[in-house]
Amino acid sequence: MPMQAQLDRRAAVAALLKNRKDTLVVSGLGSPTYDLHSVGDHDGNFYLWGAMGGAALIGLGLAQAQPGKRVLALTGDGEQLMGLGGMATIGVARPRNLDIVVIDNQHFGETGMQASHTGRGVDLTAIAVACGFAATGTVRTLEEVARLATQLDETADGPRLFVIKVLAENPPRSLPSRDAVFIKNRFRAHLGFAAA
Amino acid sequence: MHSLQSNPDTRADDWPSELYRILKAADVRQMSYVPDAGHSQLISLFSADRDVTTNVLTTEEEGVAIAAGAWLGGQRSVLLMQSSGVGNCINMLSLSAIGRFPLLMLVTMRGEWAEFNPWQVPMSRATQPSLEAIGLKVMRAETGEDLIETVESAAPLAYESDQQIAVLIGQRLIGKKKW
Numbered sequence: 001m002p003m004q005a006q007l008d009r010r011a012a013v014a015a016l017l018k019n020r021k022d023t024l025v026v027s028g029l030g031s032p033t034y035d036l037h038s039v040g041d042h043d044g045n046f047y048l049w050g051a052m053g054g055a056a057l058i059g060l061g062l063a064q065a066q067p068g069k070r071v072l073a074l075t076g077d078g079e080q081l082m083g084l085g086g087m088a089t090i091g092v093a094r095p096r097n098l099d100i101v102v103i104d105n106q107h108f109g110e111t112g113m114q115a116s117h118t119g120r121g122v123d124l125t126a127i128a129v130a131c132g133f134a135a136t137g138t139v140r141t142l143e144e145v146a147r148l149a150t151q152l153d154e155t156a157d158g159p160r161l162f163v164i165k166v167l168a169e170n171p172p173r174s175l176p177s178r179d180a181v182f183i184k185n186r187f188r189a190h191l192g193f194a195a196a
Numbered sequence: 197m198h199s200l201q202s203n204p205d206t207r208a209d210d211w212p213s214e215l216y217r218i219l220k221a222a223d224v225r226q227m228s229y230v231p232d233a234g235h236s237q238l239i240s241l242f243s244a245d246r247d248v249t250t251n252v253l254t255t256e257e258e259g260v261a262i263a264a265g266a267w268l269g270g271q272r273s274v275l276l277m278q279s280s281g282v283g284n285c286i287n288m289l290s291l292s293a294i295g296r297f298p299l300l301m302l303v304t305m306r307g308e309w310a311e312f313n314p315w316q317v318p319m320s321r322a323t324q325p326s327l328e329a330i331g332l333k334v335m336r337a338e339t340g341e342d343l344i345e346t347v348e349s350a351a352p353l354a355y356e357s358d359q360q361i362a363v364l365i366g367q368r369l370i371g372k373k374k375w
Contacts, residue, residue: 009278010352013210017323024268024269026265046268048291049295050287050291051261051263051264051287051288051290051291052287053257053288054257054258054260054261054264054288055261055289055292057259057261057265058262058265058268058291059265060261060262060265060266060267060272061226061249061261061262061263061264061267061268061273062266062268062269063202063265063269064249064251064262064265064266064269065225065226065265065267065268065270066224066269066270083258085254085255086254086261088254089251089252089254089258091251092232092251093249093251095323105203130238145302156255162297170267180291180294180295180296181294181295181296183295184267184268184295184296184297185266188267188268188270191268191269191270192270193270
């Protein structure tokens, strides 16, 4: 039997981003978007409220455009499961500055907490290995998350994917703006690009 | 005598090279694709270009997300696919539409002209209506000359006016698939 996750998702994301530096973050729809916002709004955040399956691939396009910056796609198990093919695309593209962190509660939390594939034996890290990712791992405690945060600051030979197993619960929502044009232009201004 | 560059017939016949020239002049830095025979020359030209990052996709919707990410990071991109791939993109196009992300898709049409494969026909019929339903502007070309002019005008519409544009390349132009 898989170990029961005990980790609080908000504490995990706060520990992951505690010393964030200039990392650019794209969050997958649902709880990861609320988790990212709960740590504190940031001009270098792009929050998804839709486009399910797209977080890591937006991260890819961004990482390719900004090779000097680290890019983090912070997403959930359901969102990443919808983008499984994209893991092959990212593995082939082999960006050295893209990390995917899956906040994995093994459920579709936004829609009534239905069990997802990751609680039934599907291992996203094994898929990442098969797609040629440079590093992968699964963490379950705050201490391990703190070590992961340090590891994410280090350079990499290619894309990395880490799974953080968390308790299946919905903490109070922390809602960023749903205006994608605003968030997009704010993000680009943060990188020095003028709005059209 | 006309040079190769200035002869309009030659330009029109070699429309893939012209599209490459136009997209390079528009400062396109990323190209993603699911292969189509009609795009093969353009794919080769971009793949050989070290100044352009090229991504081969497992499904076309990935390219819609990559294009948004590229724009967030300050780069222009183009997405190549055939008409069957449009159906794979629909929900992801919400991102381009609601975020007003510049998007330029070049779509080679199947299922509409001397088509031998009936399975291409339903999505061919659905291509333009479904793109328009999700909010894209659809432009269409049936000749090489028309296609060059269409992409020349679509590029600034996308990248400078923040529009989401699909250019449909008629199957009549691509020619009958050799079987």
